[in-house]
Amino acid sequence: MIPSTPNPAPFPRPPRVRLAGVDIDPFTEQDVIAHVVAELNSGRGGHIITPNIDICASVAKDPVSRRLLRQAEVVVADGMPLVWASKLRGTPLPERVTGADLIWSLSKAAARHGFPVYLLGGPPGVAEQAADELGAYHPGLEVCGVDAPPYDFAETREGRDLVRRAVIEAEPRIAFVGLGFPKQDRLIASLRDDLPDTWFVGCGSAIAFAAGTARRAPEWMRASGLEWMFRLLGEPGRLAGRYLIDDLPFAARLLTRALTHRLLRHYP
Structure with missing residues (x-):
């Protein structure tokens, strides 16, 4: 494990944009890639969260979720409505940044x-498939571990400790x-x-998505903010109420x- 060092300056970053709390x-x-690489080379870790409308709605009701967002070193918008709202307010976010894209670029x-x-999540066998796909596209990639814990692993201390120990022993950098x-x-x-x-x-x-066991929405639906509709049509029973x-x-x-904020600013 590389010890954390405070010496190199952190990656320069502009002020954050506040939306939906x-x-x-x-x-x-x-x-994001440049920031993470610079921090890793300096021996510093971090946490990336990619909030969408669903996460923002959850955060608005749950103080624990709000605290998780506040503690994350990088928070980027995975959701076109957030990008649209930022532009309406006059503090534009440059683009949507999704976990589904970051898994490839990182x-x-x-x-x-x-x-x-390290890859953690998905049904049994899916993380292994994702590791194979990522390694095929990025020769030289070292996947130091994969895990697919049962859905209810977090409900017991033993389940949580088993998952945590596997990650700690693998010592991934990402x-x-x-x-x-x-x-x-x-x-x-x-x-x-x-x-x-x-x-x-x-x-x-x-x-x-990386494993190919789940389909992403077509590019035109992602760009137009309709990825939620694609997912809703695929899992209506699970997602209809929430969405x-x-x-x-x-x-x-x-x-x-x-x-309203934009109009009041221009026409007080």
Whole structure:
């Protein structure tokens, strides 16, 4: 393990943009990669969270989730409504940055710089498939471990300790944790003291996407903010209540407030 050193200056960063009670870094995907590589080379770890409307709606109701967001070193918008709202407010975020994209771009950087990665999440066998796919695209990538814990592992101390020990013993420099928010981020918070020079990415379904066992929305749906519809059509029973009752009204309120803020600023 590389000891943490305070000497090199941190990666320069602009002020965060506050949206829906969440402070978001105005980073491009390439900014995230540059930041993580610089921090890893300096012996510093961190935590990346990629909030979308669903996560923002959860954070608005849950103080524990809010604390997780505040403690993360990098928070980037995985959700076009957040990007739209930032532009309406006059504090534009440069682009959407998703865990499903970061798993590829950070793995490419890891292969180039020799940082071992760890994949945690998905059904049995999926992390292994993702490791094979990532390694095929990025020759030289070292996957130092994979794990697919049972869905209820976090309900017992024994289950949590088993998962934590496996990650700690593998000593990754980058760990992709795809267990869904906030479960994945609570686990990450519990690992930070043991692996202070590791970067953790809360990546949701990214491991399954990388493995090819789950389909992402077409590019045009992602760019137009309709990825939620693609997922809803694929899993209506699980997602209908959350997306239609909670998330859509939340997004509408966010955009309305951003538009009102813009109008009041220009026409007081």
